[in-house]
Amino acid sequence: MRIEVAIDKRCARLLVEDDSVVLHLYPAANVAYLTYSEAQYSIVYSQRIILYVFRLLNANRSNKKMLVLPVFVTLLCLVYISCSSLLSKACFQYLVQCRRLSSAIRERFLAYRYLFNGTSIIEDKYRKSAHEPFKIMTPEGKITMITSQRHIRELDKAPRHVLSLHAVAKKPKYTMHGFEWKDQRGIEGTGFVRALRSLLTTRLPQLIPSLKGGVQDQVATEISNEKVLKNGWRRVPLFAASKRMITRLNCLVFFPRELSEDPSFVKAALEFPEDVYLAAETIRILPRNIAPFIAKLLTHNHRSTSVMYEYLSPLVKQRMENAATGSGDYNGIQADDCVQWLIDTIPKSEVWSVDRLVGEIMAIWYGSLHTLAIATTYALVDLYSHPEYLASLKAEVDGPLFARFETTATGLPELDSFLKESARLSAFESTGIRRHALEEFKFSDGLRIPKGTEVSVPYRTMMRDDEYFYNALTFDGRRFLKNVTGPESVEKDSSMLSEPSDSWLVWGAGRISCPGRFYAVVVLKLVLSQILTGYECELEEIKGSRSVQWRTALIPKASITLRMRPRAKD
Template sequence: MVVLFVLISGTLCLFVLSLLRPLVEEVRKGNLSTLGKRIQHRFVRRINGLRYLLAGPHIIDHEYSRAGGKPFTIPTPSNDHLMITSTELIKELMSAPHQTLSLHAVAKEMLQPKFTMYGFEWQDQRGVEGTGFVRALRSLLTSHLPQFQPDLDRIIRLALEDELKTTGSDGFARAQLFPMIKRIVTRVNCFVFFGEELSNNGEFTEAALELPQTIIQTAELLRVSPAFLRPLVTAIATRRHRASRILFRYLEPVVKERLAKRCAADQHAAKQDVPADCMQWLIDTSPRKDPWSPSRMIGEIMAIWFSSVHQLAMTATFVVEDLCLHREYMEPLRQEVESFAPEGSVHTARLDVSKLTLLDSFVKESIRCSNADAISCRRKALQTYVFRDGSRVEKDDWVCIPQRAMMRDAQRYSDPDKFDGFRFANANGLLRLGQTTDKVPDKDPSTITTATVEWPIWGLGNTACPGRFYASLVMKLLVTQILTEWECETPDTTQRHMIWRSSIVPREGTVGLFRKRASSQ
């Protein structure tokens, strides 16, 4: 009841304040003659903005169709979103100064870290001290993926067996797909981020699973809450920062020890054996001239931890659901996996997943059809910005790419509403032969991890997701484990998702049926 009260009262307060703001401004300027029309216009836009909360992707799709390739604006309860689709404008967006159009400011507005992350505060712009983190994930994590793969494969296999150990009289184990995959992704990520010891600690991994969910839910409540209620809402929604406090308790001594060892090694110019995990690489690439405190370091680690779990779990869930729903793809995908398995083994610990072009295409088509977010490449205007074509984004508004609408555009994809699991594999084959590609917009062969204007799900340019190669590997290992070890299907073909703002989130209640394959027993 408290959550419902906050949502309703907060939304109404925001609505009233959005109407009063132009009234105060016009009275201050003395422009009373235009006041009525401005308030009426504001009223209509804010009503549409409230609709965005529950139907954002559909509203964006509709306006995209009406715009005919031109920029268009979507009102939301808090600000307006300018949507751009042309290659020229998207390239201009990517090259705009971060001091003007800021990705970091978007994340701050969305996640409310001052409240949701145990008091950890962000600036509106990410300074140069954060560039090392990109290197830690893009270069160090990616280069260690072959080393990690056997352990990732083992953790996923054991996690699936643990989740699906209870079977019914028909031989099938039943599992709610989204909760199950969130737990699996958390176990895998804990190993890569924090090492073997912490990843085997039940209290720690439970808190690590809880934190991203708590951040998302609390941040959304705060965005529609009056300022005076935010401390109370935060305390209730986070259970007084229960997950954050547990993670801090476990991480603080480890981070202190590792920071001290780095300092000692720097002073004595001596190399030491250090753990090979993301936490260590983030510490190693953090500033040396003005070192961060352990609390600041843990805050940065938790912020990156959030992004590593939330989106990957949603995307992987849709991929597994599509595998259950489109069972005609299981046998050709299974044959591809077995054909590349080392020494004829069905196990995937040493499988070169980069060779699985059909699987890559299937996962990519799942993302195209069941995108977890209708928009990408968000930037917040820290000051008013005017694009070369005259399109204008006002201060505090956002500019975005409507990726879901673009990926369902009949001008870009043939039969865009049809799930074609091998769409991209076939297109890549034609491209390699120098032939036409049946509307798939890529000009060169592409994969899931491609970050281009035609495939912007990872972001673009220097801000493209540095962990996308890791995310791709985890999704592919999960699917290959299911293909080689399990039969799966789902009796639930009704609504697969819920919508909030631009997000398309898998339903918690969608059930998958899994049964061990005879050949794997």
């Protein structure tokens, strides 16, 4: 085969003589002409490919080895032409010349690429944006990303009937026993916020003893379930263990003892968030006419959802009847759990059905479990990836500050700082403060969010930017300790993990920040403190990335393993 290349300012010609093929590349016109067996076909490529091949040919005309790519492109064209023999020439020419079809295919490819590389796409766009708004293509449409403090403040102040938080995730119709949120939520949606932010937070000191005991028992159970290795080590799959741990602790807070100690209910509660997530993603991706069937198949006919509903429905019904008669008793015991707090905070002007309240409970459960389990996993990975902090952190939780934490649910400043740094560098969600436009919204500078699209903040990438945090890509477990020496930066304004700020958007911003954040911080501190004081641990080497990307989430790999053994008593 003889290969000949001819190049001028406008065109590159690649001749493969034996096959009577000539490929003409015109970068400026974004077109390639292929001459084959005396027939000419016009192929519309993306400009990036045309320019790349053109420059490659221009730079390597004397180097035949570097011509592999253009030859491969030519052969691809030949195969494509051969396979199109069943089509008429007119039909084939029409298809390959149709720019709209090419553009649509490319857009769909980029949209579905987002499913598996969402975080990477956002990071790349952010670096190129120079802190200006940018758009991300997803299978459902475009999301506008904003990063300026002015835009974030305006987003927070936008009317709820225009930019809605709940409309972002309003379609659990086939995933949570038919429960469906409204696009807008006003006074009727404030009950669960008060239940978590006020009632749960004020009870944290009373809950800490049972939560601490739950951590100790669950860690011992996880270790005892694994085989004993040399020197007493046991290999614990970290993410799976964290999910079981958080399920147990959340059950202690959410439900009465007879449910939190029922193996069938606990198993369903553990599986429920993953089943809902799997079903929801199936429904979002697949055509509507088959999505419900596939979702049922993947979740065993929503088995975990049905089990939770069957347990919760009679409980909620009896509790609501007791509330109507002025009695807070349940089986002779004064009810004091999340179920009861939600009942007690139902707006007086609203009439909620049993199904409605069960739906709210299951929705809150879904949000409270998987996020906290992932945060726990990454916190432990960071802890044992940076052993230089182990001694000082253990000294803090072994000292008098832990007693203060147990009585106030606050304190342990070094552990707090370490967890905050873990949340900053190991944020498992790339975006936050996400809103769906029920109507077109216009920012003060003219930026428009069209109706039916979404707007969000890429806070994970922002927290890894030197403009917001000094030496941002370096893990510094004491970064948020007050009165530390070092370069001044915005993170010195606050050291508490639970406090949202303009530069700390993990919990949201302004009017809508996570109501359960105080509980989450207490759980994280309890888990790390009990493992620090009770066990020796080593993180096994993680090969490659420690996470799997799905949309904007970074989910820990199931293969992450922590070797554990009881600490020798002094």
